[in-house]
Amino acid sequence: MERIADRVRSLVLFDAHLPRTGESHGDMVGPARAAKHVEMAENGGEGWYIPTSDASWYGVTDPEHAAWVNRHTTAQPLKTYQDPVGNTDRAWSHPGMFIECVPSTLEPHALDRVRKRHADDPAFQYRVLEASHDAMVTDPEAVTELLLEAVDIA
Template identity: 55%
Template sequence: MAKQQPTGFVLVHGGRHGGWAWRDVASRLRDLGYPTYRPTLTGLGERAHLLRSEIGLETHINDLVGVFEYEDLSDVVLVAHSYGGMPVAGAMQQVFDRVRTVVWVDAHLPREGESVFDLIGDERAAQMKAMAAEGGEGWYVPTSDASWWGLSDPDQIAWVNSKTTPQPIKTYLDKIGPTDRAWSHPGTTIECNPSRLPAVEVARQRARAESDPHFHRRVIAACHEPMLTHPDELTELLVEAIENR
């Protein structure tokens, strides 16, 4: 009889980040014996040379589906951070049967027909559109100083600033297709305190955790980048989520 593979993790980064953001958490999970993947979405991170205006949300959804298909993944804990919740929610329509549970780390959890700009509200959406117009040739959102995400250590800020890359605004404008698989699947939200999600979105996820026995809420006393500032604590919460199914 073939030996059963241990549960694996797929760690999906947030906007203008890359797989690099999960480096410390991934190394900890691997040290614990869990196969771990940290893909970088098209046009970002080490794939920044592929940046182009037509990259949209569907491109990033296909990126994730491809990881599952080409790595032959199953029984996976699928982890989304921030913007990563958008492609994860879309990819779940195709890979739900290969996913043990989903963990949303201060991540968007959209309903069908919603875009990132719908979720973050008119004021923040207008700011990002202005950033694209002023510094992104109208089609990409330039990088922000890492302190915007709550980082305070100067060395860490400098390191993150050296890694973040622009992102096509189309990925924030595109409205997602069906997401019912994401909403019906066992899951956990890890809410950062302070969170970078809009209060209304945090409230919606809390309401789900209170009403759905297959959905759990955890809180971590960290900024929006806990994989960078609190990798030990976040790793512990991710391992805990394995049993949520």
């Protein structure tokens, strides 16, 4: 966003986290979840990546959909969760929408700070979608409606 904000009508955070400048994903989800990421990398990711999770962990229950998701997921480098981000000021000041998917497979306390931060920020419209984290697979119509709504935020 620091480079392209003038070309972005609205920023949509779909069941995601937006760190402040200098924060990492681990800062946002807390030490317990950050330690779990390290454990996952050590146990199944050669110490540097987090192996993929089965789509069912994200709430995808249809076997055909789960198989499709599983074929398309890739491992996540651990450092993307640990390294502090650069400047996010333009992202935080840009009109946008934060969409939280519920229920979440993450521990509630790991998300409390993030939810409150986005819900309280006047630059963001805050929406709750009763769908899995992979709602684009499990409820594409609802996702489409929210994305169309986000177009008009600016």
